[in-house]
Amino acid sequence: MHNHKSIPEFPTKKIMIKASLPQGTRDFGPETVRKRNHILDTIRSVFELHGFQPLETPAMENLETLMGKYGEEGDKLIFKILNNGLGDPKNIEKAKIAFKQVLEGKNDKHLTERALRYDLTIPFARWVAMHHGELVFPFKRYQIQPVWRADRPQKGRYREFFQCDADIVGSNSMLNEVELAGIYARAFELLKMGVDIKINNRKILAALAEFCGGSKKMNAIAISIDKLDKIGIESVKKELKEKDFEKSQIELIGNYLSIQGTNQEKLEKIKSLLGNNDHGKQGISEIEFLLAHCGKLGINCSFDPTLARGLNYYTGTIFEVKALKVDIGSVGGGGRYDDLTGLFGVPSTPGVGISFGVDRIYDAMEELSLFPTGVSISSNILFFNLGEKEELVALNWMKQLRNKGIACELYHEKAKFDKQFKYAEKKHIPYVAIIGEKELESETCNLKDLRSGEQKNLSLQQLLASF
């Protein structure tokens, strides 16, 4: 409210309401912000070390940018922004027109023209289309921002949540997939989370479909395969029978889903099942390239031929990352796609991208106690307040400590030591510094470590040197 852009007035009449949050939204208090920042800063640094550049887009997009991009179900989950003025008695005529349109089932643009972004890929596609002529390709961008979806809230499912994406567009090179696998490996290594980076290739699934009635069958196959973990192979086979697959086709799919062994062994079996097919050959070759390069760089990937992820627009490599030791679903995923900007009238721009599931990573790290202890700490040192004379000396010490990067504060008023110690404890401040009469004379402070109880007398220089 101190922002001067528009000059607000605090209301003259006080309307008391109960403070509450909208369903599916959360506040993040100090420690939570520090933990989330630990995750986001780690991922961001890995993106930057790989030469990816940041993009930020506005929360609201034009409605036409978002509608029709996420399927029928997705469209319903978009949060739309009411046009301004509606609801205002002065704009009754405007409102009547808008409402009439809606009730007649027509375009409701008098009611709403903008909506909150649902993901980061469509805004990215829009931006690439708008800046196509100026960009250097291949273009490597990362984007870490919140998105909004009107999902039914449940555990782990929120209406506002962060997405954390990295995409490379304008290149068909499989080296991009190698880089992205490397980003996953390095980020989770820094977060100290053990993961399984799984890869597959849509072309292999396409080959399977071609052996089972044609490419139009691929969706049905992918949907059933995606359920393998949950319902087991017999139920998947039963589902396929209900979807009118022939006996020999179901047997082929069953053999496909039963493939086990090392990456190399799985590849050999896939080759024998599907290697006579163009798509199969291409997909297998891409997997071999990725596994070979990752192997030589010490990046561990698992080839998982059952990985489908239910997404229609992946056209090549598919990624999924699972956390080890925690039963939490996937913590990341992505893949290669063909036509990022076609929707915005710009010629096909091939791309490949990955995403990190920030909220799941947070929950996994909480469960495994992986957050560094520093996340509980804001200030390092609390200077006690013993009165005006001592205050000023403390403030001068603090200026120098802060210039050296050491976070510290001064208790806000003269008070009993008991009260000041309590403040330090509740705020998890590890050190207390007392400058009293004695210390004023000797130009020192008495520094107490609240965790160990140890006390020392230090000059300013000694204090600066010890942090």
Place this chain on the structure above:
Amino acid sequence: MHNHKSIPEFPTKKIMIKASLPQGTRDFGPETVRKRNHILDTIRSVFELHGFQPLETPAMENLETLMGKYGEEGDKLIFKILNNGLGDPKNIEKAKIAFKQVLEGKNDKHLTERALRYDLTIPFARWVAMHHGELVFPFKRYQIQPVWRADRPQKGRYREFFQCDADIVGSNSMLNEVELAGIYARAFELLKMGVDIKINNRKILAALAEFCGGSKKMNAIAISIDKLDKIGIESVKKELKEKDFEKSQIELIGNYLSIQGTNQEKLEKIKSLLGNNDHGKQGISEIEFLLAHCGKLGINCSFDPTLARGLNYYTGTIFEVKALKVDIGSVGGGGRYDDLTGLFGVPSTPGVGISFGVDRIYDAMEELSLFPTGVSISSNILFFNLGEKEELVALNWMKQLRNKGIACELYHEKAKFDKQFKYAEKKHIPYVAIIGEKELESETCNLKDLRSGEQKNLSLQQLLASF
């Protein structure tokens, strides 16, 4: 879209639309993001060095949390979120109810129940009210997030913009004002921006009002005083005459507005004008405390008795920060207020806070060329691609460079050197590293500095050491 929370489908039919942004919103491309982050990270680090803790609240709040807090004009500028399902043919009955309510001028909660936050102070107040029992007071929080306002867009005025606030609540101590002045001084020092930190006190203006007809006159006086810079003292006096102030009162205000000199001289004159009044005494005493402490800490502040900022709810100290050398309005402001959480039914929590005007700071720094050169750079080194054998060696070198914090990339495919050099230049990558046949044998790379043209042959260890 690779996020697995909801499984989206890329549309099967392609709807071509022209890519565009909603009015008053902006994308931030890579260099802009780096410049903005330079500002935000600098401010954030100063907040943290002073023991402030981060808070993040959701973009959407319940409508009742926001309505009635920003005056009549402010309410009109709030972006409301349409309740889900309206506009869907299946929900016609629901829509009819909502629209009927709106057209009858009633509560429109069937149409909309949530809205985008308009500032960071009301969300903060809501959060303090919700967590009151758990917090340690004084509580020092900072919040750096975007807010949304449906202002008429113009130069420097956007519908989505960042606010950057720090507040201390639960303390009446003037030491807080000293800390906040110190935060302004240090942040702008690090940004290399020369500023004038101006201070005033609402109690002094209240004393002036009491001499001019009573405290109910304070608003009228403050509004006119606020225009002093724009319209000059004669026009201000004329306005006051039109507002029915008496001749002697206008003379007093005129004398007040004409006060010049050093901080000390101004204080003396204020004392003689208003020192016999309780509010006057208190306000003067608070200014003296702040100036004295700041002086001893090397923080330069100017006492500006004409600083009013048009805000009703400041009850004590008022801050405003002006950039020197750039005609840009204020780059920061704030002050002390009384009752943060009263609106949410929680007993009065006194507080004081400041804000940084990020967009104006950005424009000022652009104009004064204050951004460090690093903002143009993403990767430090581009490894040329000479084929598969060389690729793998380059990838291994890059892994080690990245582990040491050096951002680098590999050109995505084998191509003519000309093309690869162009990529490096367009991306402002300062170094190119070439590992060819010769270099493979000697286990070195040929490193070229694109700015100077200088070339060297380096082993991996030498390369790691030189960055």
